[in-house]
Amino acid sequence: MAAEENQTCFEGRTLQNFQVYLEQSGDHEASLRCVHNILPGEFKRIGAGKSHLDVLGVGSGGGEIDAPMLTLLQSTFPGVPITADIVEGSSQLTDNFKGINNSERHSVIALVAKTTNIQKIPFTWYTMHSEDYERPVKEKGDMKTFDFIHMIQMIYFVDNLASTIKFYHSLLKNNGRLMIIVEADNSGWDVLWKTYTKELCVGAITECRSSGEVISCLKSQGLKYEEHVIPNTFDITECFNPKSQTGQCLLNFFTVKDNFYQSFTPEIRAGMLDLLRNECSSKKDGRVFFNNNVSCILVHA
Incomplete structure (x- = not known):
């Protein structure tokens, strides 16, 4: 569950x-598996017969996923002009992303050093919440539309x-796609947040959302979609060592708190740690592996 744009994120x-x-x-890496396994065919369908292509990234972070997607789209249609609009609430991450296509040098530029060809793509930057992007677009009435819109790990916020x-579905051009990547239903995130809704949904995240909630929403709006679940686990054994800095950072991120140990009562902390160990994870060779499955949902125009 990657944070997107709230002031606490x-x-x-x-x-x-x-x-x-x-x-x-x-x-x-899980999101990139979506890019490599699912998007090549989708991009061919999206761009077929079009003279130019427009992409919108909502909650793009530092651009680590945007860069490979734009590179893939460019290689699929090498002679077709592409534009990219980026909506991201973190100024620091936006600055990191901008380092890809200008002369600035940021510490993360090594992550996308092999994608220098996207320097040819004109970017428009919106350092703001997704709702703050939505409001003036609606008021202006003259809405730019897009062939491909992606919302990766940001729908929680x-x-x-x-x-x-x-709103974002309304911005799709003919044959366009809206891609939503979100934690999978019954993943470790889903179990943790739905078990401790009262304690966790009090700040940047106000309600629990996984692929189940997104799909219910799509069905209620009568939208056509396809879901692809991407399995993923990772070792969270350090979370159970109170002296581990890595473990504390993970616990902070899991709960969207600055300090896990100061944010909850001893009883709540113990319950969360027990849940993380026994209900959100599997065990192998004495290590604890968190269920971090994600869902890639492609919504048709």
Whole structure:
């Protein structure tokens, strides 16, 4: 569950927790499996016969997933102009992403060093919440539309799931696709947050959402979609060592808190740790592996 754009997300201490999570979890690698296994065929269908292609990334973070997707789209249609609009609430992550296509040098540019060809793509940057992007677009009335819109691990942070999906779906061009990547139903995230809703849904995230909630929303709006589940697990054994800095960062990120041990009563902490060990994970060779399955949902225009 990657944080997207709330004021508590991806600045300062929370950014540190997120970076530790990315290093440990394979979350980006799971999303990239979607890119490599699912998107080649989708891009061929999306772009067939079009003279230009427009992409919108909502909650794009530092661009680690956007860059491979744009590279794939460009290689699929090498002679077709592409534009990319990026909506991301973290100024620090946006600056990191901008390092891809200008002369600045950021520490994360090595992550996308092999994608320098996207420097040819004109970017438009919106450093704001997704709802803050939505409001002026609706007021202006002259809405730019897109062939491909992606919302990767950010749907947890929007105020209204149904209206958000309806709005971004309305921005799709003919034969376009909206791709939503979200924690899978019954994943470790889903179990933790639905068990401790009262304690966890009090800040940046106000309600529990996994692929189940997203699909229910799509069905209620009569939208056509396809779901692809991407299996993923990672070792969270360090979470059960109170002296482990890595474990503390993971626990902070799991619960969207700055300090797990100070944020909950001893009883709640013990219950969460027991749940993480026994209901959210599997065990192998004395290690604890968190169920980090994600769902890639492709919504048709």
